[in-house]
Amino acid sequence: MLHVLYLVHDVSDPAVRRRITMLRTGGARVTLAGFRRAATPIADIEGLRPIDLGATRDGRFAQRLVAVAKTAVSIGSKLRDVPKPDIIIARNLEMLALGRRARSAFGAAVPIVYECLDIHRLVLRDDVLGKALRATERHLARDVRLLVTSSPAFIANYFKPFRQVAAPVELVENKYFEAAAILPAEREAVEAPLAPPWRIGWFGALRCRRSLELLAGFTRHTEGRFEIVLRGRPALSEFPDFHAFVDAEPYMSFRGPYRNPEDMAAIYHDVHFSWAIDFFEEGQNSEWLLPNRLYEGCRFGAVPISMDNTETGRFLRQRDIGVLLPQATPEALETALGGMEQHRFGRLKARVLAHNPRMWSYDRSDCGALVEKLRRLTTVRGPLATEALA
Template sequence: MLHVLYLVHDLSDPAVRRRVIMLQAGGAKVTLAGFRRAAHPATAQIEGLSPIDLGPTQDGKFGQRLVAIAKAALSLRAKLKGVAKPDVIIGRNLEMLALAKRARTLLSGDIPVVYECLDIHRLLLGQNRVSRAMRGAERALGRDAALLMTSSPAFVRDYFERLGQIDAPVMLLQNKVLDLSGNSVDGESHVIEASSPKPWKIGWFGALRCRKSLQLLAEFTRRMEGRYEVVLRGRPAYSEFPDFDAFVGSEPHLRFEGAYRNPEDLARIYGEVHFAWAIDFFEEGLNSSWLLPNRLYEGCRYGAVPIAMRQTETGRFLAERQMGILLDEASVSALGARLGGMDAGNYAAARQKILSEDRGTWVSDLRDCRALVDRLRSLASSTAFDAALQAA
């Protein structure tokens, strides 16, 4: 059985759990190690695994995270004591790529290292000394990476290739809904009745970190005088807006419903809304323009019509399929022009376009899990073959 050492920056990230499930379902044994957010005092089990705790970090505190990485590098030998030599090491995000290289040195020099990069941090994209140094570090750390796993072709096209960051084979793993049930239900039974919306509901779920979106939706719903309501669920980034709770509480047509389990709760929560907010201005023009977010696939899987900016990778993805609500500018007037005249008929047509799309556009299944593990297994086999040649 393929043994994967998976190093992650945030053990509480729901996407980490999803990747662990994929690896296990594909036939791999997983050893999980990572940092925990300071707000989480204990490291809970994840899919039957007891993660190796590398220490606490704080969201948005770059200096603190650098110190935590340095401490983890020094303690890694002790942390990995008793861990059998893995066949592959995956480092999720740049800081974990650094620790993956350290782990390879400690465990054996011939283990292939995979760089999993699902976001391009804004500190990598500036022209100051810090940004240039970080890009240099990424190039150095990724020089001998066996594989780059990323979630959007725009990350490859507009960052890795354009800036010459990583010269490694690429595996595109989009942020699709993980469904191992084998159930082909299209979400019809989960979607609320649209013939008499009272009010129309927009769902904004996941990592809530975009103040511009929050302010735009608040102003829009006030202008619509209650005909539209916004339901928020997930994890607010209090480092970006510490006044989140007070702001939402003061808005008459916004409500925050807390955290949810992914994928267990997706059918229910997307089934309670008409539209999925697939817009993020957190790193406008950069990472936010390049990503294909979880909420795009989640909403469409269950028939919620996505709302996106046209001049983004998400917008291009939807435009190619002639679906969704696309905005040319981020304004209340633009949003009102596209949604103000919505009725049951044109909503039903927009929704049917999504439900008619091939299920594989939105969902990863057991075949995808096996394909991922097979790709990782091929890296381990290739490395072992090269080592045998050198020893001959």
Template sequence: MQQKLYYPAGSDQLRNDLMLQVLYLVHDLSDPAVRRRVVMLQAGGAVVSLAGFRRSLEPVAEVAGVAPIDLGRTGDGRFAQRLAAVVQAAWTLKAALRHVARPDVIIGRNLEMLALANRARAIFSADVPIVYECLDVHRLLLRQDLAGKAIRSAERALGRNAALLITSSPAFIRQYFEPFGQAGMPVELVENKVLELGQEPGRTIRPAPVPVADEPWKIGWFGALRCRRSLELLSEFSRLMEGRVEIILRGRPAYTEFEDFDGFVAAEPFMQFHGAYRNPEDLPRIYGEVHFSWAIDFFEEGQNSNWLLPNRLYEGCRHQCVPIAMQGTETAQFLKALDIGFLLARPDADALVALFDQLDGEQYESARARVAAQDRSTWICNEDDCRALVGRLRALVPVRGHSVVRVAA
């Protein structure tokens, strides 16, 4: 028989005390993916305290209703500066966390925050479990020189106190954590699915209509825009198509990876950049304006880019956009298993031209119908998934605390 917690009338503080207390340490408070994870933890029944660095110029006032503790600003690609910031934060962390309730679980989002999670554990209690959240395997971790070996050694040492590893793609386990001996803890796969809370299961998806007459096909490249090769490839392709295909860009460009992103896009006749968007609030609208989602990333080709399952894969398919991916990647393997999407054999504009030269409305509708036919749970995370994640975290916590009256359902 299912058991429920019983809270006496007026016992909001007791109920709050009984909820899982999570300290979430993040590398970028301004990252929309951090907001999504905070919301997911809250929806699962956790109280979240948030601290971390930021990449934005201005401080972040709140994240999903949580006032974060700002540990300072760091920069993309500035690894020496980030290391110095972590060292500085470690010295001042006790003071920074002085008003934070003792957590039940500490989550460190990526390696630098795993280091601070270990420091926070020493501040609060040695029996607080640490969770290592690793959603990308940076190229520095894969180097075979002394620097790479030193970083992996540091990761193993910091991971000894971790009770759980959260990652988003099984390829990260197969290609990195297991062969390099970095995964000494249990693993929880949490894919980059679209967070949908309180949504009706049958809510209407309005995909973009098939072009008629001289209207163009539209490819959407949304999210973290960091791949210069994708930008150049889509530029060349759209020019070759002479207006029959348009490229729509939305999200946050990694300006350190481009010589002049804004100038480049402004000079393109068939490419547009529409800036940042809210996730998940804006997803139905922006994906409803394009026919295809660009699920290709050459940023760390042969390594992280080949192994990840990106946010845009789930977002696009949830809204019935047909994904375009590269053969030989984890994304391609994922799509092949479902028999959906289009896969490029070669990473060049000619391969894209060949795909679109043979594409007509009927073929596209068939491809989109196969995407639409997939179970929605393939693409979305709902309240049950949030509760399951928090339940997994709760299982890590040593037995201690309150006396709770239980009543049968």
């Protein structure tokens, strides 16, 4: 059984749980080690007891650097009871640094996989800091065996032009995970559209103040014909007044966290549309990503709303689904959605549901294929005979 040491920047991140589930479903044994954003250590993630590397704070880059530097000195003792892994997966740049230190502690040539699912705004700066971070990434990634990322735009706009990683690339999209295999002909039943108020669901990492204000203004302008349902984890470092803001809005409600994948069908069936827009790092990461909520919403028939000039917008346009906005204004939302009626919504939803669920989901066979690809890395000496970034 392939033994994976998974090093993560935040063990409580729901995406970490999903990756662990994929790896274990594919037949791997996983040891999890990472930092946490909570005050106390996390006791259990999918039946695993994480090796605690200490606390870090969201949005505090300098504090995270100090934490990584301290942990780099003690990583050997932290992992002293861990058998030598077959492969190390390092999620994000700071964990790549620790991955190399961990490999040295094991005293063996353990392959390292670099998992990068977001391009942080700091590495895109054109000043001394940005250039230093990119140089650091190139140095740390000089002998990684595989780069795992989630959007073609990350490759086209960052990894390829900046020549950051010479390893082969594996695209693992932010798809929903199905516990059971998806039959090729499987379809969700197209239910009769519900009457207004129309509900827009914004689920997941809630970190975009501009989206919050835009949706609030739109619902006030439409006087309750549209409602906003928020679920997930609000980034209070970005808007510490999040709860007060939502409480003051007459057509907006925050319904707390949810479990993925257990709650996904219920929460998306409860809304008509899925908000797949993020201005958090506008023009950069937010324009390039293909978010979890895109796949999750479409899997359960929620009609996605996206900006037209983004990777998500291009993805939806190619498949002729969703509602695309030319501008991020209440007026643009009003033009696109204000005249919504049941027959039009029924057509929009039917176009989403017409696609094979495998477009939106990974199942056990996909997990097995991912683990098999990782296993092959452990048997190859030197650079892989696979096309690297040109």
